[in-house]
Amino acid sequence: MPATLRDVAERAQVSVRTVSNVVSGYQHVSERMRRRVQAAIEELDYRPNPIARTLRTGRTGVLALVVPEIDVPYFAELAREVINAAAVVGYRVMIDQTGHDRDHERELLTGTDRTMLFDGVLFSPLVTTAELLEMDARTSMPIVLLGEHDFDGRYDHVAIDNVRAARDATAHLIGLGRHRIAAIGAQPLEDYATPQQRTAGYESALTEAGLTVRPEYLQPAAHYRRADGYDAVATLLALPEPPDAIFCYSDLLAMGALRAVFDAGLRVPEDIAIIGVDDIEEGRYSRPSLSTVSLDTPFIAQHAVARIAARIADPDAGAVEVVAPHAVIPRESTLGGSEHGARAGRSSRRRPSSEI
Amino acid sequence: MPATLRDVAERAQVSVRTVSNVVSGYQHVSERMRRRVQAAIEELDYRPNPIARTLRTGRTGVLALVVPEIDVPYFAELAREVINAAAVVGYRVMIDQTGHDRDHERELLTGTDRTMLFDGVLFSPLVTTAELLEMDARTSMPIVLLGEHDFDGRYDHVAIDNVRAARDATAHLIGLGRHRIAAIGAQPLEDYATPQQRTAGYESALTEAGLTVRPEYLQPAAHYRRADGYDAVATLLALPEPPDAIFCYSDLLAMGALRAVFDAGLRVPEDIAIIGVDDIEEGRYSRPSLSTVSLDTPFIAQHAVARIAARIADPDAGAVEVVAPHAVIPRESTLGGSEHGARAGRSSRRRPSSEI
DNA sequence: TTGTATGCGTTATCAC
DNA sequence: GTGATAACGCATACAA
Numbered sequence: 001m002p003a004t005l006r007d008v009a010e011r012a013q014v015s016v017r018t019v020s021n022v023v024s025g026y027q028h029v030s031e032r033m034r035r036r037v038q039a040a041i042e043e044l045d046y047r048p049n050p051i052a053r054t055l056r057t058g059r060t061g062v063l064a065l066v067v068p069e070i071d072v073p074y075f076a077e078l079a080r081e082v083i084n085a086a087a088v089v090g091y092r093v094m095i096d097q098t099g100h101d102r103d104h105e106r107e108l109l110t111g112t113d114r115t116m117l118f119d120g121v122l123f124s125p126l127v128t129t130a131e132l133l134e135m136d137a138r139t140s141m142p143i144v145l146l147g148e149h150d151f152d153g154r155y156d157h158v159a160i161d162n163v164r165a166a167r168d169a170t171a172h173l174i175g176l177g178r179h180r181i182a183a184i185g186a187q188p189l190e191d192y193a194t195p196q197q198r199t200a201g202y203e204s205a206l207t208e209a210g211l212t213v214r215p216e217y218l219q220p221a222a223h224y225r226r227a228d229g230y231d232a233v234a235t236l237l238a239l240p241e242p243p244d245a246i247f248c249y250s251d252l253l254a255m256g257a258l259r260a261v262f263d264a265g266l267r268v269p270e271d272i273a274i275i276g277v278d279d280i281e282e283g284r285y286s287r288p289s290l291s292t293v294s295l296d297t298p299f300i301a302q303h304a305v306a307r308i309a310a311r312i313a314d315p316d317a318g319a320v321e322v323v324a325p326h327a328v329i330p331r332e333s334t335l336g337g338s339e340h341g342a343r344a345g346r347s348s349r350r351r352p353s354s355e356i
Numbered sequence: 357m358p359a360t361l362r363d364v365a366e367r368a369q370v371s372v373r374t375v376s377n378v379v380s381g382y383q384h385v386s387e388r389m390r391r392r393v394q395a396a397i398e399e400l401d402y403r404p405n406p407i408a409r410t411l412r413t414g415r416t417g418v419l420a421l422v423v424p425e426i427d428v429p430y431f432a433e434l435a436r437e438v439i440n441a442a443a444v445v446g447y448r449v450m451i452d453q454t455g456h457d458r459d460h461e462r463e464l465l466t467g468t469d470r471t472m473l474f475d476g477v478l479f480s481p482l483v484t485t486a487e488l489l490e491m492d493a494r495t496s497m498p499i500v501l502l503g504e505h506d507f508d509g510r511y512d513h514v515a516i517d518n519v520r521a522a523r524d525a526t527a528h529l530i531g532l533g534r535h536r537i538a539a540i541g542a543q544p545l546e547d548y549a550t551p552q553q554r555t556a557g558y559e560s561a562l563t564e565a566g567l568t569v570r571p572e573y574l575q576p577a578a579h580y581r582r583a584d585g586y587d588a589v590a591t592l593l594a595l596p597e598p599p600d601a602i603f604c605y606s607d608l609l610a611m612g613a614l615r616a617v618f619d620a621g622l623r624v625p626e627d628i629a630i631i632g633v634d635d636i637e638e639g640r641y642s643r644p645s646l647s648t649v650s651l652d653t654p655f656i657a658q659h660a661v662a663r664i665a666a667r668i669a670d671p672d673a674g675a676v677e678v679v680a681p682h683a684v685i686p687r688e689s690t691l692g693g694s695e696h697g698a699r700a701g702r703s704s705r706r707r708p709s710s711e712i
Numbered sequence: 713t714t715g716t717a718t719g720c721g722t723t724a725t726c727a728c
Numbered sequence: 729g730t731g732a733t734a735a736c737g738c739a740t741a742c743a744a
């Protein structure tokens with residue numbers, strides 16, 4: 001049976017009020033009292049009950065980070081940074097995995113969920129813009145959206161300029177002299193914002209360069225995992241005129257694509273150049289190392305935590321949008337080279353800037 | 357202001373007791389009452405406060421999963437499975453990242469941590485056996501150890517037979533006809549159990565095969581990340597007589613090793629065969645695909661959750677040890693082949709068995 | 713500066 | 729089957 005505040009008070013011959021003051025570091029406590037209480041606390045091995053404290057104060061000190069799948073490296077790396085950033089300002093993080101389940105996502109946002117014990121949620125959503133806007137923003141808890149863009153300003157979010165990122169990636173491929181440029185990751189049946197924006201950027205880069213947009217080069221991917229990238233490449237290679245470059249909407253898709261091209265007996269980048277998005281660590285060690293668009297994950301994490309803390313402090317403040325920088329990182333999968341050991345692209349993590 | 361039980365009671369003209377009964381699905385409630393209460397609940401959009409419930413019942417419904425780094429794929433994949441397994445039995449999971457900080461680990465175990473709001477912890481430890489045993493098991497919360505072995509039976513744990521796994525991996529390399537077999541991942545300065553056990557297995561396999569154990573072939577690795585594997589290989593290749601095979605204590609080390617061998621202008625497996633441990637998805641797509649010892653992560657997750665649930669239900673029950681099966685999965689990094697497209701080793705996840 | 717008393721929203725123990 | 733009421737452990741308004 002753990003000791004309570006009252007136990008300590010009895011032991012130290014003081015009131016619970018005083019003990020509480022000591023525990024929460026209240027200023028106006030005499031040194032004598034403080035020592036007496038402190039002694040009792042240690043003798044009884046007293047530790048405050050966070051649940052009771054929360055019931056009283058209404059704050060849990062816990063943030064939720066909601067991601068589709070925690071074992072997708074980008075989300076895992078994001079989670080790592082978020083946990084660290086949150087710790088700095090005294091928050092713990094609870095990771096929630098939606099598994100692409102839209103009901104689960106909605107439940108979290110609307111607060112229907114019964115086990116809602118966090119002060120705010122950092123949400124890396126799949127749910128559509130439309131659905132989010134449908135929700136009554138008043139009743140739901142503090143939310144910061146991650147990675148999305150183009151909301152109407154009702155929610156805080158730390159966004160990526162998806163359109164520009166996609167355009168930059170595609171432009172990089174065009175700059176290499178490629179003309180048959182495919183894209184993997186579109187999701188025509190759903191109205192998720194991110195893939196749509198990336199497709200828009202991809203197409204605008206082609207158009208700007210005077211290249212025609214070929215529908216058969218726009219390969220959908222159910223999820224953004226390696227197997228999806230692998231399968232998409234198989235489809236592309238079966239085309240009468242296969243692409244000579246592929247822009248993958250995620251690095252993980254690209255890892256699958258890399259292997260698929262290899263399994264087809266072709267070379268990267270000689271036959272097909274490949275670029276991804278995310279700059280996960282895996283891509284710095286793969287063969288060939290993966291060209292990518294780096295998203296500044298520490299930046300995203302820090303700003304997300306700062307935003308949610310501000311939102312919790314003042315629920316009525318206006319929504320803020322922060323755009324995280326991105327940068328094209330060319331490596332072997334587009335530049336080639338290093339066919340035996342340049343240790344290319346293994347540089348440690350840089351701070352990406354917005355410039356390409 | 358969210359509605360409370362009392363609000364609902366007033367609205368429905370019943371006592372709070374009755375409302376509580378309806379909410380928690382109590383049996384003996386008349387149909388008429390139930391409907392009346394249900395209506396009031398919906399009208400007021402009432403949702404029970406989990407904090408208050410927890411204060412009363414003493415149970416949070418939350419488990420902590422403690423791992424060194426969430427962005428290490430093995431832990432991310434484990435986390436995914438644990439979250440899923442926990443959801444089945446009605447638990448949520450809070451992921452805690454210790455960042456290799458032993459104080460942090462100890463704090464979690466001894467319950468010094470102030471924000472302790474979970475019913476039990478699944479612990480994938482770095483902390484030593486000795487330190488764990490020092491702690492007073494009575495005062496700490498329900499714990500299940502993951503991946504460790506050879507405790508004295510005071511803690512539940514879901515273990516891997518690390519010695520055998522390492523021996524099997526090494527034996528696989530020996531079976532290929534390799535004689536200069538190195539190992540990466542030892543940590544001579546610390547007394548972590550896992551690396552010690554793997555080293556023991558590695559050495560016993562060599563000895564059994566009549567090969568000499570060469571100290572210079574036992575490469576330490578500070579952590580188990582790609583960069584550590586990369587650097588260790590550099591050291592091994594500088595040896596007067598470099599190895600012709602390497603057993604890496606984790607797949608992630610192996611991914612770094614693969615790239616390092618390539619950067620040195622050598623081939624895997626022709627010049628150096630490589631095998632890892634964990635069977636992370638990344639290794640099924642790498643070039644060459646990675647031979648590994650598969651640990652049955654779903655098995656580990658399910659048993660861990662079952663154990664912790666049992667422990668929570670009966671804190672005084674005897675400690676139980678479960679040993680998860682493992683299996684050597686040979687792929688291109690030891691077998692070779694597929695130098696242009698066999699799609700080898702891309703089979704979907706099997707249930708590994710203990711047989712090699 | 714410290715003590716007393718009330719309430720946070722539930723569940724559970726009694727009665728009826 | 730349902731109603732009143734006492735905890736759960738803490739923080740704080742109000743008194744002293």
